[in-house]
Amino acid sequence: MTSLRGRAVIGGILWAAVTITLGFAGLQSFIDQGAERRFDELLLARLTQVVTAVENVAATPEAIQASVGDPAFARPMSGLYWQVENEFGQVYRSASLGQDTMPRPQMLTSEIVIDGFSGPMGEPVRGMSQTLTLADGSIWHVHVATSLRSLRQELAQLREIMLVAFTFVVVIGVVGALLQVSVTLRPIEKLRRDVQRRWISEGGLDHGKYPEEVAPLVYDIDTLLNRNREIVQQSRKQAADLGHAIKTPAAIIRNELETLARQGQPVSDAIAALDRLDAQLKRAFGRMRAQTGTSALPSATEMDRSLGRMVRAFSDMAQQRGLVLTSDYPPGLRLRMDPTDLEEVLGNLLDNAQKWAVSAIRLTATTDAGDVTILIEDDGPGIPPDQIALAMSSGQRLDNAKPGTGLGLSIAADLLQAYGSALMLDKSAELGGLRARFRLPVAPAQG
Numbered sequence: 001m002t003s004l005r006g007r008a009v010i011g012g013i014l015w016a017a018v019t020i021t022l023g024f025a026g027l028q029s030f031i032d033q034g035a036e037r038r039f040d041e042l043l044l045a046r047l048t049q050v051v052t053a054v055e056n057v058a059a060t061p062e063a064i065q066a067s068v069g070d071p072a073f074a075r076p077m078s079g080l081y082w083q084v085e086n087e088f089g090q091v092y093r094s095a096s097l098g099q100d101t102m103p104r105p106q107m108l109t110s111e112i113v114i115d116g117f118s119g120p121m122g123e124p125v126r127g128m129s130q131t132l133t134l135a136d137g138s139i140w141h142v143h144v145a146t147s148l149r150s151l152r153q154e155l156a157q158l159r160e161i162m163l164v165a166f167t168f169v170v171v172i173g174v175v176g177a178l179l180q181v182s183v184t185l186r187p188i189e190k191l192r193r194d195v196q197r198r199w200i201s202e203g204g205l206d207h208g209k210y211p212e213e214v215a216p217l218v219y220d221i222d223t224l225l226n227r228n229r230e231i232v233q234q235s236r237k238q239a240a241d242l243g244h245a246i247k248t249p250a251a252i253i254r255n256e257l258e259t260l261a262r263q264g265q266p267v268s269d270a271i272a273a274l275d276r277l278d279a280q281l282k283r284a285f286g287r288m289r290a291q292t293g294t295s296a297l298p299s300a301t302e303m304d305r306s307l308g309r310m311v312r313a314f315s316d317m318a319q320q321r322g323l324v325l326t327s328d329y330p331p332g333l334r335l336r337m338d339p340t341d342l343e344e345v346l347g348n349l350l351d352n353a354q355k356w357a358v359s360a361i362r363l364t365a366t367t368d369a370g371d372v373t374i375l376i377e378d379d380g381p382g383i384p385p386d387q388i389a390l391a392m393s394s395g396q397r398l399d400n401a402k403p404g405t406g407l408g409l410s411i412a413a414d415l416l417q418a419y420g421s422a423l424m425l426d427k428s429a430e431l432g433g434l435r436a437r438f439r440l441p442v443a444p445a446q447g
Contacts (some may be wrong), residue, residue, distance in 0.1 A: 008184070012177035016170065024166050033159050039126070039151045040114065046070065047112070047128045047144040051080045054132060055138050061092045072096065077120055079147030087139040102127065102143050117145075124148045187214045195221065246281060250274065279407040282344075300443035301339040303365065303372065304331045310346045311363060314354065325350075325359050329365035334443040335372060336385055341415050342440075345423075348408035349376045349436045356380030360431060371439045380433035388425045412436075 009292040053067035064084060065074070072080040073094040083102045091101060101119045112130050119125035127145035131211055134140065187210050205222040254274055260267045268442035309325045318325040335342065346363075353361045357378035365374045383391050392409045413423040421438050 003249075008181040009177055013174060016051070016173045016177065020166055020170060021174070021304045024162065028159065028162060031157060031162070035151060035155055035158065040128075041396040043110070043126065043128050043144060046080070046082070046146070047130065047142065050084070050133060050144050051130060051142050054084055054142055055134060058134055058136075058138060058140065061086070061090070062351060064092055065095065068094070079119075079123070079125075079149060081119065081125070081145045083143045083145075085141045085143075102145055104141065105130075106142070114147075115344040119145060119147060126151075128352070153427075162378075189213050191218055191221070242285075250278060262426055274406075277413070279373040282407075282411060300334045301332045301337050301342050303335050304329060306339050306342050306347070307363065307365065307374075310343055310350060314347075314350045314361075318354060318361060319356075322356060323359060323361055325361045325363070329363070329374075330367060333365075333367070333372060336443045336447065337419050338439045341419070345415050345438070346374075346376075352382070352408050352436075353378040354436070356382075357433065362431065367442070370442050372442060373437060373439050375435060375437045377431045377435045378433040379428075379431040382427050382434045383425060385426075392423070392425070409436075 042447050049070065050064070050068055054061075057063040057067050061084065068082065070080065072078040073082055073096050075096055078096045081094050081097045081102065083091065085091045085096065086103065093101060097120060102119070103117055110131055110133070112128055115127050115129070117125060117127065125145040125147050127143055129141065129143040132140045132142060191205075191210070191214065205218050205225075212219050217317050257267045257271050257274065307327065307329050311325065314323045350361070350363070353376055357380045360379045362377045363375070364377075365372055369372075375391065377411070392413050409423070409425075416423050416438050419440065421440055424437050426435050426437075427433075
């Protein structure tokens with residue numbers, strides 16, 4: 001669907017095109033009429049000039065040429081001609097006509113008659129004629145004509161000037177329409193940016209800072225966001241309460257099973273099933289948290305705090321197993337992920353690394369283009385490329401001799417996917433074992 005900006009620009013351009021076209025046609029018609037009127041006024045002045053000459057020297061018609069002062073009448077094929085004919089059919093003409101003559105109008109009258117015809121060399125001319133009756137009773141027909149070439153050249157020049165002017169107006173109009181649309185839609189763009197910031201901040205939208213046409217929409221959006229936040233918070237709280245409610249009886253059952261196991265009872269299958277149940281619940285609750293996390297509530301984690309906490313916790317466990325856990329990450333960054341979910345991902349990946357590492361585990365974090373890449377590597381056997389997809393499947397264990405449920409990698413992958421990230425597994429170039437890596441966007445610093 002065309003955007004509002006596109007609709008406004010297209011509509012403005014179409015309306016401007018129609019308006020300018022009509023204006024151009026109207027103005028052109030007005031200019032053409034004005035040019036023709038001026039042309040006829042000049043032709044009338046020349047007719048008057050010849051009529052005056054006839055009235056003054058009618059007794060000696062040969063003197064008419066000298067009595068007409070305009071030198072264009074004396075220049076051959078100049079485009080300006082006169083012709084005088086008496087009642088006896090004697091014709092006198094300007095030198096500009098040469099041997100040609102102008103046709104007599106069909107109607108001879110004392111009124112001025114305007115006509116058009118082909119002049120010398122076949123060029124179109126416009127003529128004015130008048131029949132005179134002098135004081136001595138003689139009758140004279142006076143005919144003056146001028147070439148339309150000058151009129152057409154003048155009109156062509158005017159049209160060219162008009163075209164340039166209207167083209168300039170069109171360009172100015174389009175630029176103005178774009179600027180107007182940009183200014184008009186600026187509150188909508190501001191609303192979009194404010195809503196984006198709203199996801200990662202606790203503040204609301206100030207509808208008083210928007211135009212009165214947009215302010216009701218801003219108020220409704222802010223109300224909807226607040227209501228959505230309340231619903232999500234209640235859902236997360238209920239999920240957390242449910243998780244704690246299940247963990248308590250599960251812990252009691254586990255203690256009873258371990259007591260029976262110490263007494264020699266065959267309960268290993270029951271303990272394994274309980275482990276799988278705990279892992280599945282952990283995965284389900286993690287996905288519930290993630291699905292109502294970054295997409296519904298502002299969530300950000302102090303990266304060095306969460307990574308530091310996890311490194312300290314797993315360093316102690318690593319020492320107990322004869323492993324060395326090293327870390328390297330920049331301080332002061334905030335990540336767009338809930339702290340609990342980030343630590344859940346890190347815990348699963350570090351736990352998996354401890355199970356398979358021979359002597360070393362390394363956690364590093366690097367920044368690039370507004371994102372942070374976190375890597376967890378070990379010097380264990382790694383995972384063959386053709387078995388990576390199987391290892392990330394729910395409940396798939398590549399080695400049953402190792403403790404666990406086979407859900408750690410899939411839980412981490414699900415949580416990261418809910419935040420728009422992805423868990424990538426490959427071989428560590430330096431340690432030779434498995435390398436797990438994922439990217440998260442950096443959250444803005446708190447104001």
